[in-house]
Amino acid sequence: MRGVCQAFGATNVLDRIDLEIEKGEFLALVGPSGCGKSTLLRLIAGLDSPSAGALSVADASLAFVFQDAHLLPWRTVLNNVALPLELAGVAPAEAKQRASTALADVELSHAHQRFPDELSGGMRMRVSIARALVIEPKLLLLDEPFAALDELTRQRLDERLRALWQQRAMTVVFVTHSLAEAAFLANRTIVMSQHPARIVLDHRLSLPLARTSALRTTADFSREMAILYQALEAHDSSDEART
Amino acid sequence: MTLPTKRALSSVWPPLVTFLVVITIWETAVRLLQVPAFLVPPPSDIFSALLKERVLLMSSLLTTAEGALLGFTLSVSFGTLIGIGFSSSRWLERALYPYALFLQTVPIVAIAPLLVLWFGAGLRAVSVSAFIVSVFPVIANTLAGMRGVDPKLNDLFRLYRASKAATLFKLRMPSALASMATGWRVASGLSVIGAIVGEFVAGFSEGQAGLGIMVLAAYRQLRTDLLFGAVLLASLLGLLLFALVSVASGLLLRRFRVSGSGW
Numbered sequence: 001m002r003g004v005c006q007a008f009g010a011t012n013v014l015d016r017i018d019l020e021i022e023k024g025e026f027l028a029l030v031g032p033s034g035c036g037k038s039t040l041l042r043l044i045a046g047l048d049s050p051s052a053g054a055l056s057v058a059d060a061s062l063a064f065v066f067q068d069a070h071l072l073p074w075r076t077v078l079n080n081v082a083l084p085l086e087l088a089g090v091a092p093a094e095a096k097q098r099a100s101t102a103l104a105d106v107e108l109s110h111a112h113q114r115f116p117d118e119l120s121g122g123m124r125m126r127v128s129i130a131r132a133l134v135i136e137p138k139l140l141l142l143d144e145p146f147a148a149l150d151e152l153t154r155q156r157l158d159e160r161l162r163a164l165w166q167q168r169a170m171t172v173v174f175v176t177h178s179l180a181e182a183a184f185l186a187n188r189t190i191v192m193s194q195h196p197a198r199i200v201l202d203h204r205l206s207l208p209l210a211r212t213s214a215l216r217t218t219a220d221f222s223r224e225m226a227i228l229y230q231a232l233e234a235h236d237s238s239d240e241a242r243t
Numbered sequence: 244m245t246l247p248t249k250r251a252l253s254s255v256w257p258p259l260v261t262f263l264v265v266i267t268i269w270e271t272a273v274r275l276l277q278v279p280a281f282l283v284p285p286p287s288d289i290f291s292a293l294l295k296e297r298v299l300l301m302s303s304l305l306t307t308a309e310g311a312l313l314g315f316t317l318s319v320s321f322g323t324l325i326g327i328g329f330s331s332s333r334w335l336e337r338a339l340y341p342y343a344l345f346l347q348t349v350p351i352v353a354i355a356p357l358l359v360l361w362f363g364a365g366l367r368a369v370s371v372s373a374f375i376v377s378v379f380p381v382i383a384n385t386l387a388g389m390r391g392v393d394p395k396l397n398d399l400f401r402l403y404r405a406s407k408a409a410t411l412f413k414l415r416m417p418s419a420l421a422s423m424a425t426g427w428r429v430a431s432g433l434s435v436i437g438a439i440v441g442e443f444v445a446g447f448s449e450g451q452a453g454l455g456i457m458v459l460a461a462y463r464q465l466r467t468d469l470l471f472g473a474v475l476l477a478s479l480l481g482l483l484l485f486a487l488v489s490v491a492s493g494l495l496l497r498r499f500r501v502s503g504s505g506w
Contacts, residue, residue, distance in 0.1 A: 047398050064402055070395045074417050074499040083413075087405040115500055135403075 014039055014197050016053070019190065023058070026165050026172045028182035030228060031192030037175045038143050040197075044173060045141050062139040063132035067147055069124035071116040071131075077103065078112040081130045088135070102134040103127075105164060122153040126160075133164065140165075140172045147177070155213060158184055162211050179228045183221060184211060191228055193235035201231035284468040289475070292468035300457065304476050307438050307453035310366055311484065314373020315434035319427055322378045326385025326423075330415070331407075336386075347379035351437065355444035364445050369453065372441025377433035384426030388419025421501045424492035431488040435481035454480070 014036045021027055021044075029037045042048045043055060045064050063084070071080045078099050085095035103109055106126040116124055125145060132140060142161075146154040162185055165172050176182050182189045183205060191201035205224050207215065215221050266286045272278075273285040280288060293300065325343065329336040351372055358368040392415050400410045442455025452460070454477045461469035496502070 045402060047402065062402075064399070066395045066398075068395070070393060070399065072396070072414070072417070073501055084403045087400070087403045087409055087413075117500055 024169060024171055026185060026187045028186035028189045029175045030179060030182045030189060032194050033177055035192045035194040036197035037192060041141050041143050041175050061135055061137045063135055063137035065128055065132045065142040065145045067144045069128040071124060071127055073116050076113050076115060077127050080127055081134050084135045099134055102130040105133060106130045122149050138170055140170055142174045144175055179225055183224045183228060189228060191231040200235045203227060281465040281467045288468040289471045293472040296469060300476060303452055303454045303457045304480060306451045308480055310369035311373050311434045311438040313370035314437055315377060315431055317374040318378040318381050318430045322381025323385050326382045329386050330389035343379060343382050346375050351376055351440050355441055359445040368445035369438050369441040373434040373437035376437030377430035380429040381426040384422045388422025389415050392418045417499055420499055421496055424496060427488050427492055428485060431484045432481050435484060439477055
């Protein structure tokens with residue numbers, strides 16, 4: 001994307017953002033709440049169009065995971081996951097088969113016939129991820145997907161997601177406000193500032209490809225965290241920073 | 244005693260006690276003060292009138308129920324279609340919504356003679372009257388429900404390039420169900436009111452007389468006990484229809500796992 005701006009009324013939410021996302025990379029977008037990370041993600045998804053600038057997405061098949069699971073309450077877990085295929089006109093039997101595989105990927109094979117209101121928040125989020133994976137997207141966009149979950153569940157899902165990315169040839173863009181999550185998941189992290197939103201750091205993390213929870217306590221991990229933290233703090237224009 | 248039974252009883256007892264207390268005070272007051280029966284009949288007179296005229300009243304009740312049910316069915320079918328139509332097109336909504344609102348505000352008694360001219364006296368005019376009175380809440384609640392779809396789910400359907408039909412049947416209509424059910428419940432009570440009012444003007448036909456006609460006839464003969472009986476039955480009819488619609492929509496909402504707004 002080149003010089004992408006997004007304004008709502010008089011407020012410039014995004015200001016001349018240039019960003020090239022490479023095929024197959026795991027990119028994390030970090031920044032303070034309300035800095036326009038989610039706006040950027042919606043632009044990439046084509047859910048909104050930019051007020052200025054140009055943006056092109058090469059891969060056609062993309063999937064989006066929202067902050068909350070947003071499942072259809074009247075559908076079973078299996079039918080929720082099969083929905084995108086159903087909408088694309090895939091035959092029901094094949095759709096169920098592929099939905100079942102996607103559910104196995106998020107370790108929910110036991111919950112096919114349950115309904116969303118019978119699941120915990122973490123399980124619902126896994127269903128939401130399975131629904132995104134079922135179309136075998138080339139580009140997976142996630143908007144703070146685990147923000148509402150408790151720390152342990154979140155770390156487990158981070159590990160699962162990282163493993164899934166390694167298994168599949170897909171590009172992932174992950175929006176989060178957690179530096180630790182960004183450092184753990186991504187190969188490349190973009191740090192954004194607020195008012196107006198600009199990219200203040202584009203950093204490739206030098207961490208191993210295969211990541212387990214043990215990584216979080218290593219010195220390498222702390223060093224990467226510190227780099228991200230410094231970039232974030234140097235451009236902090238929030239009220240708390242000024243006072 | 245199981246807990247649900249206990250809870251059901253606890254919701255039945257208080258109104259029952261109120262009923263008995265009011266009836267007792269009414270009966271004693273009327274007898275003590277020697278109020279003429281054509282002004283306020285004692286409850287015992289009303290009950291005996293209900294018993295004595297039960298055949299006539301039953302047939303009136305069924306006649307009114309038929310008109311109300313027909314009107315309610317028309318309201319639910321057309322109201323839902325109109326609501327969905329409005330929600331699918333801003334232009335359509337802008338062009339027609341004021342006229343839908345007109346149905347809500349028109350004094351039904353005033354246009355009832357027109358209904359007789361257009362549709363013929365009896366069941367047809369009565370059910371159209373019930374329809375006019377009860378259709379607006381169905382339209383408004385359907386529209387509100389269709390508009391209240393989770394925006395993120397709308398995004399999701401857009402992202403997966405869902406057809407208009409798929410979005411309607413797989414997302415918007417099931418999402419709107421709870422709100423629609425509210426409209427149906429309101430319409431059920433209103434349809435009985437619409438039928439009775441319709442009967443006042445348009446009820447005479449083929450020897451069938453609904454409760455509205457019974458009310459008028461009892462009034463002309465100063466049979467106030469019978470008048471009370473007919474009014475009581477009309478209210479019970481409204482309650483019964485409301486309860487049936489509530490139970491049916493409650494089951495539907497549970498099947499779709501969307502929470503309704505209760506009774």
